[in-house]
Amino acid sequence: MFPGAGSINLNRKVSSSHWDHLLESPFNQHVLLLAIQVVKVSEEAFYQDALLRLMNWLCLPQMLENKRTFDLACRLLMEISTPELFKVQEFMHWQPKILNHIYLLRDQEKECCTPLVSHTDLQVFNQMPHRSPGLLNPGVESYGGPSYAKFRISFQQTFRTIFDPKLMEQAPSAKGAAQEKSVKLLHSQYLETMAIYDIEYFQATAIPELLLSVDKETVLGQELVLLGLRQAAKVLDPSQNFRQKYMTVHEQIADVFRDPDYAAAQSSLLDLSLARLTNFVESALVRIIQSPVFSGKAVQDTLDFFKSSQYKDLCSDQMGALWPSPSLSLIKESEYVSKFLKQNGFAEYLVEINASTVTFEDHVEIMSHHFENRDAFDPHAAQAVQTNKADGGNDAGDGELEGLYEEGVHGRYDDFFVIPNEQYARANDEDGQAEGAYGTRGAGRRQPPEYILEDMNKTQASLDKELGRQWDKLKERFARRRLMAYLLEDRSSANAKLARNESAKKKSEALKDSWLSDAYPITEKQNLVIYGGSPCLKRQLAVKLRCQILRMLHYLPRVFENAFVSPSLCKNLMLREKDEIQELTD
Amino acid sequence: MTALFNEMLRYLTSPAVKNNFKLVLLKALRHLVAQLNFRDPALLEFNPELNLIWQDAVRSVYDYADKILS
Numbered sequence: 001m002f003p004g005a006g007s008i009n010l011n012r013k014v015s016s017s018h019w020d021h022l023l024e025s026p027f028n029q030h031v032l033l034l035a036i037q038v039v040k041v042s043e044e045a046f047y048q049d050a051l052l053r054l055m056n057w058l059c060l061p062q063m064l065e066n067k068r069t070f071d072l073a074c075r076l077l078m079e080i081s082t083p084e085l086f087k088v089q090e091f092m093h094w095q096p097k098i099l100n101h102i103y104l105l106r107d108q109e110k111e112c113c114t115p116l117v118s119h120t121d122l123q124v125f126n127q128m129p130h131r132s133p134g135l136l137n138p139g140v141e142s143y144g145g146p147s148y149a150k151f152r153i154s155f156q157q158t159f160r161t162i163f164d165p166k167l168m169e170q171a172p173s174a175k176g177a178a179q180e181k182s183v184k185l186l187h188s189q190y191l192e193t194m195a196i197y198d199i200e201y202f203q204a205t206a207i208p209e210l211l212l213s214v215d216k217e218t219v220l221g222q223e224l225v226l227l228g229l230r231q232a233a234k235v236l237d238p239s240q241n242f243r244q245k246y247m248t249v250h251e252q253i254a255d256v257f258r259d260p261d262y263a264a265a266q267s268s269l270l271d272l273s274l275a276r277l278t279n280f281v282e283s284a285l286v287r288i289i290q291s292p293v294f295s296g297k298a299v300q301d302t303l304d305f306f307k308s309s310q311y312k313d314l315c316s317d318q319m320g321a322l323w324p325s326p327s328l329s330l331i332k333e334s335e336y337v338s339k340f341l342k343q344n345g346f347a348e349y350l351v352e353i354n355a356s357t358v359t360f361e362d363h364v365e366i367m368s369h370h371f372e373n374r375d376a377f378d379p380h381a382a383q384a385v386q387t388n389k390a391d392g393g394n395d396a397g398d399g400e401l402e403g404l405y406e407e408g409v410h411g412r413y414d415d416f417f418v419i420p421n422e423q424y425a426r427a428n429d430e431d432g433q434a435e436g437a438y439g440t441r442g443a444g445r446r447q448p449p450e451y452i453l454e455d456m457n458k459t460q461a462s463l464d465k466e467l468g469r470q471w472d473k474l475k476e477r478f479a480r481r482r483l484m485a486y487l488l489e490d491r492s493s494a495n496a497k498l499a500r501n502e503s504a505k506k507k508s509e510a511l512k513d514s515w516l517s518d519a520y521p522i523t524e525k526q527n528l529v530i531y532g533g534s535p536c537l538k539r540q541l542a543v544k545l546r547c548q549i550l551r552m553l554h555y556l557p558r559v560f561e562n563a564f565v566s567p568s569l570c571k572n573l574m575l576r577e578k579d580e581i582q583e584l585t586d
Numbered sequence: 587m588t589a590l591f592n593e594m595l596r597y598l599t600s601p602a603v604k605n606n607f608k609l610v611l612l613k614a615l616r617h618l619v620a621q622l623n624f625r626d627p628a629l630l631e632f633n634p635e636l637n638l639i640w641q642d643a644v645r646s647v648y649d650y651a652d653k654i655l656s
Contacts, residue, residue: 021655027605028655030612035651037619038644046641050648 014059019069029072036076061161070167074186159206162190165213169220183223191231195242196249199235199270203277207232211284222541225288229548232281235274238555246270278556285549285559591615591643595650615647 022028039050063073161167168183194202210228213221235242247267254262553559597603598611 027609027612030609030616031651031654034612034616034619035648035655037616038648038651046645046648 014062016066016068018059019063019066019072022072023068029075032076064161065167067167074162077186156201159194159201159209162187163209163224165220165224183220183227187227188231191227192234195231195235196246199246199273202235203273203280207277208280208284211281211288214284214288219541222545226541226545226548229281229285229288229545229552232277233548233552236278236281236552236555243270243274281552282556282559285552285556288545288549289559587639588643588646591646595646598650599653619644619647 022032036054039047039054058076060073060077063069063076066073191202191206194206207228210224210231213224213228215221234240247263247270250266251263254260254266594611594615598608598615603611
C-alpha cells in the first residue's frame with residue numbers, strides 16, 4: 001500500500017479515485033485507522049519510515065479539498081494528530097506525565113517541520129510518552145533540530161480548507177445521517193490548537209472570519225458563529241485560565257531554545273492579542289445581538305416574562321415542590337439568566353426564588369412532620385414493601401406496611417402533587433368540595449378519577465424504576481421535568497370518557513383560559529418537546545447562541561452599554577475593528 | 587502478545603469469518619493497540635523484554651494493514 005520512502009511530497013497530484021476503495025468500505029477505513037494507530041505506538045525507526053509512507057500515500061491536503069473525502073480526511077487528521085495517552089491505573093504509585101500538546105520543529109533549510117518526539121536529546125521532552133506528526137501545528141521557528149518525518153501544513157494554509165463552507169455543508173457523513181452537524185470536533189480542536197500556537201492568526205483572521213458569518217442566515221453560518229464565540233470564550237473567559245495554559249506551553253518551548261527572552265516576548269504578544277480580541281469580540285457581540293439570530297424581541301419577551309406577575313405566581317412555594325425553577329424553553333440556564341438580570345438591575349427576586357426551592361426530600365420531611373406518621377409519606381415505603389415481598393420475607397412486617405400505605409387509596413404521594421391546575425380540581429368544585437382533588441390539607445382524602453390514578457401509577461412506577469432507592473438530585477430533577485411534561489400533556493382522550501357530564505365540558509372550556517394552556521402548545525408529544533429541546537436545528541442553535549452570549553456578557557460588560565447603537569453603525573464598527581487588527585498585525 | 591495478535595489477524599484474513607465479526611475484531615484490535623502502550627517508560631523499566639514483544643506484535647498488525655489496503 002504505502003510506496004517507497006524518501007522525501008515527502010504533500011502536494012502531488014492524485015485523482016479522486018485514489019481513495020475509492022477507502023470510501024467504499026468502512027472495513028478498510030478501520031484498517032487504515034488501525035495502521036495509523038500502530039504507527040503511532042511503534043518504535044522510532046519504524047515510526048519515521050512508516051509515517052512518511054503513510055502520509056505520502058494519503059495526500060491529506062488533497063483529501064481535504066475533495067468533497068467526497070472531506071469527512072474521512074477530517075477523521076484521519078484527528079486520528080493522526082491526537083497523541084496517544086497512557087492508560088493511568090490508580091493502584092500504581094507512579095504518575096505518568098502527560099502533556100497534551102504536540103510540538104513541531106521547523107527545519108529552515110528544507111522548509112519543513114518535524115515533531116518533537118520522546119527520544120530527542122531535549123531533556124524536556126524525554127518524558128513525553130507520545131508523539132504525533134503534529135499536523136495542526138505551525139511549528140516553532142528557527143530550530144535546527146533533528147528532522148524526522150517532514151511535514152508542514154500551517155494554519156494559514158489549512159484554515160480556509162477546513163472551514164470551507166461548501167465542503168462543510170456537502171461533505172457526506174460516514175453514517176449517511178442527514179442531521180449531522182457540519183461543525184465537527186475537528187474544527188474546535190483545530191481552533192484550540194491554533195489559539196495556543198498561533199494566537200495572532202487566531203485573533204486577526206480566524207475568529208473575525210467565523211464571527212462575520214453572522215450575516216449569512218444559514219444554519220452553517222450560525223454554527224460557525226457559535227463555534228467562534230465558544231473558542232473566543234475559551235480564550236477570554238477568566239475562569240478558563242487561558243493565560244496559564246499558553247504560558248506553560250511557551251515556557252517549555254523557551255526551555256528548548258534556551259532563550260530567556262522568548263517567554264517574555266510571548267507574554268507581551270499574548271497581552272496584545274487578548275486586548276485586540278476582546279475589542280473585536282465586544283463589537284461582534286453587539287452586532288450579533290442586533291442581528292436576527294439574537295432578535296431583540298426574544299430578549300424583550302424574556303425580560304417581560306421575568307417582570308410579570310404571572311412569573312411570581314408560578315414560583316410560589318407550593319409550586320416550588322413540583323417546579324423548582326422556571327422552565328424556560330427559551331433559555332435553559334435559569335441560573336445564568338437570573339444572575340445576569342440581577343446584575344443589571346432588572347430583577348431582585350430571581351435568585352431568592354431559586355434559593356428557596358423545596359426539594360423532594362424537604363417535602364417528604366415536611367409532610368411527615370405535619371402528619372406525624374413518617375412511614376405514610378416515606379417515598380421508599382412502597383419499594384420496601386415490594387422488596388420484602390420479592391424476598392419472601394417477614395409476612396407480619398408486610399402487613400404492617402400495607403396498612404400504612406395503600407397504593408390504590410393514596411395514589412402514591414398524592415399529596416405531593418400540589419398542582420395549581422384546574423384540569424383536575426374543577427370536577428370537585430362542581431361537587432362542592434372545597435379541597436383539591438387529592439385532598440392535600442385535610443383528612444377528607446378523596447380518590448381522584450380512575451384514569452388519572454391509572455396513568456399516575458404507571459408514571460410513578462416507571463419513575464421509581466429510574467430513580468431507584470437512592471435519592472439523586474439530578475435524577476429527581478429529570479423526573480420532575482418529565483412529570484411536569486406528563487401533566488401538561490393533552491388528555492383529550494381521557495376527557496372523552498367524562499364527556500357525558502356537563503362539568504367536563506365546562507372544564508375543557510375553562511382549560512383554554514388557564515395559565516397552562518398558553519404556556520406551551522399542548523400536544524401529544526409534549527414530553528419530547530420540553531425535555532429534548534426543539535427538534536429544529538436552527539432554533540436549537542439560536543438558543544445555544546443566546547446562552548453563549550449571556551455567559552460572555554459576564555466578562556465583557558461593555559457590550560451591554562453599546563447594545564443599543566444602530567445596527568448599521570455597529571456593522572461598520574465591527575468591520576473597522578477587523579481592518580485595524582489586520583493593519584496592526586501586518 | 588504476539589500469539590494473541592497473530593490469532594486475531596488470522597481470523598481477520600480468513601474468508602470463512604463473517605464481515606460483521608471481522609469489524610468487531612478490528613475495533614477490539616484498535617482498542618488493544620491504543621490501550622496497551624508498551625512504550626510506557628515505567629513498564630519498560632519493569633520488564634525490558636516487553637518492548638521487543640510489543641514491537642513484534644505491532645509490526646505484524648502493520649503488515650496486515652498494509653496487505654489489506656494494497
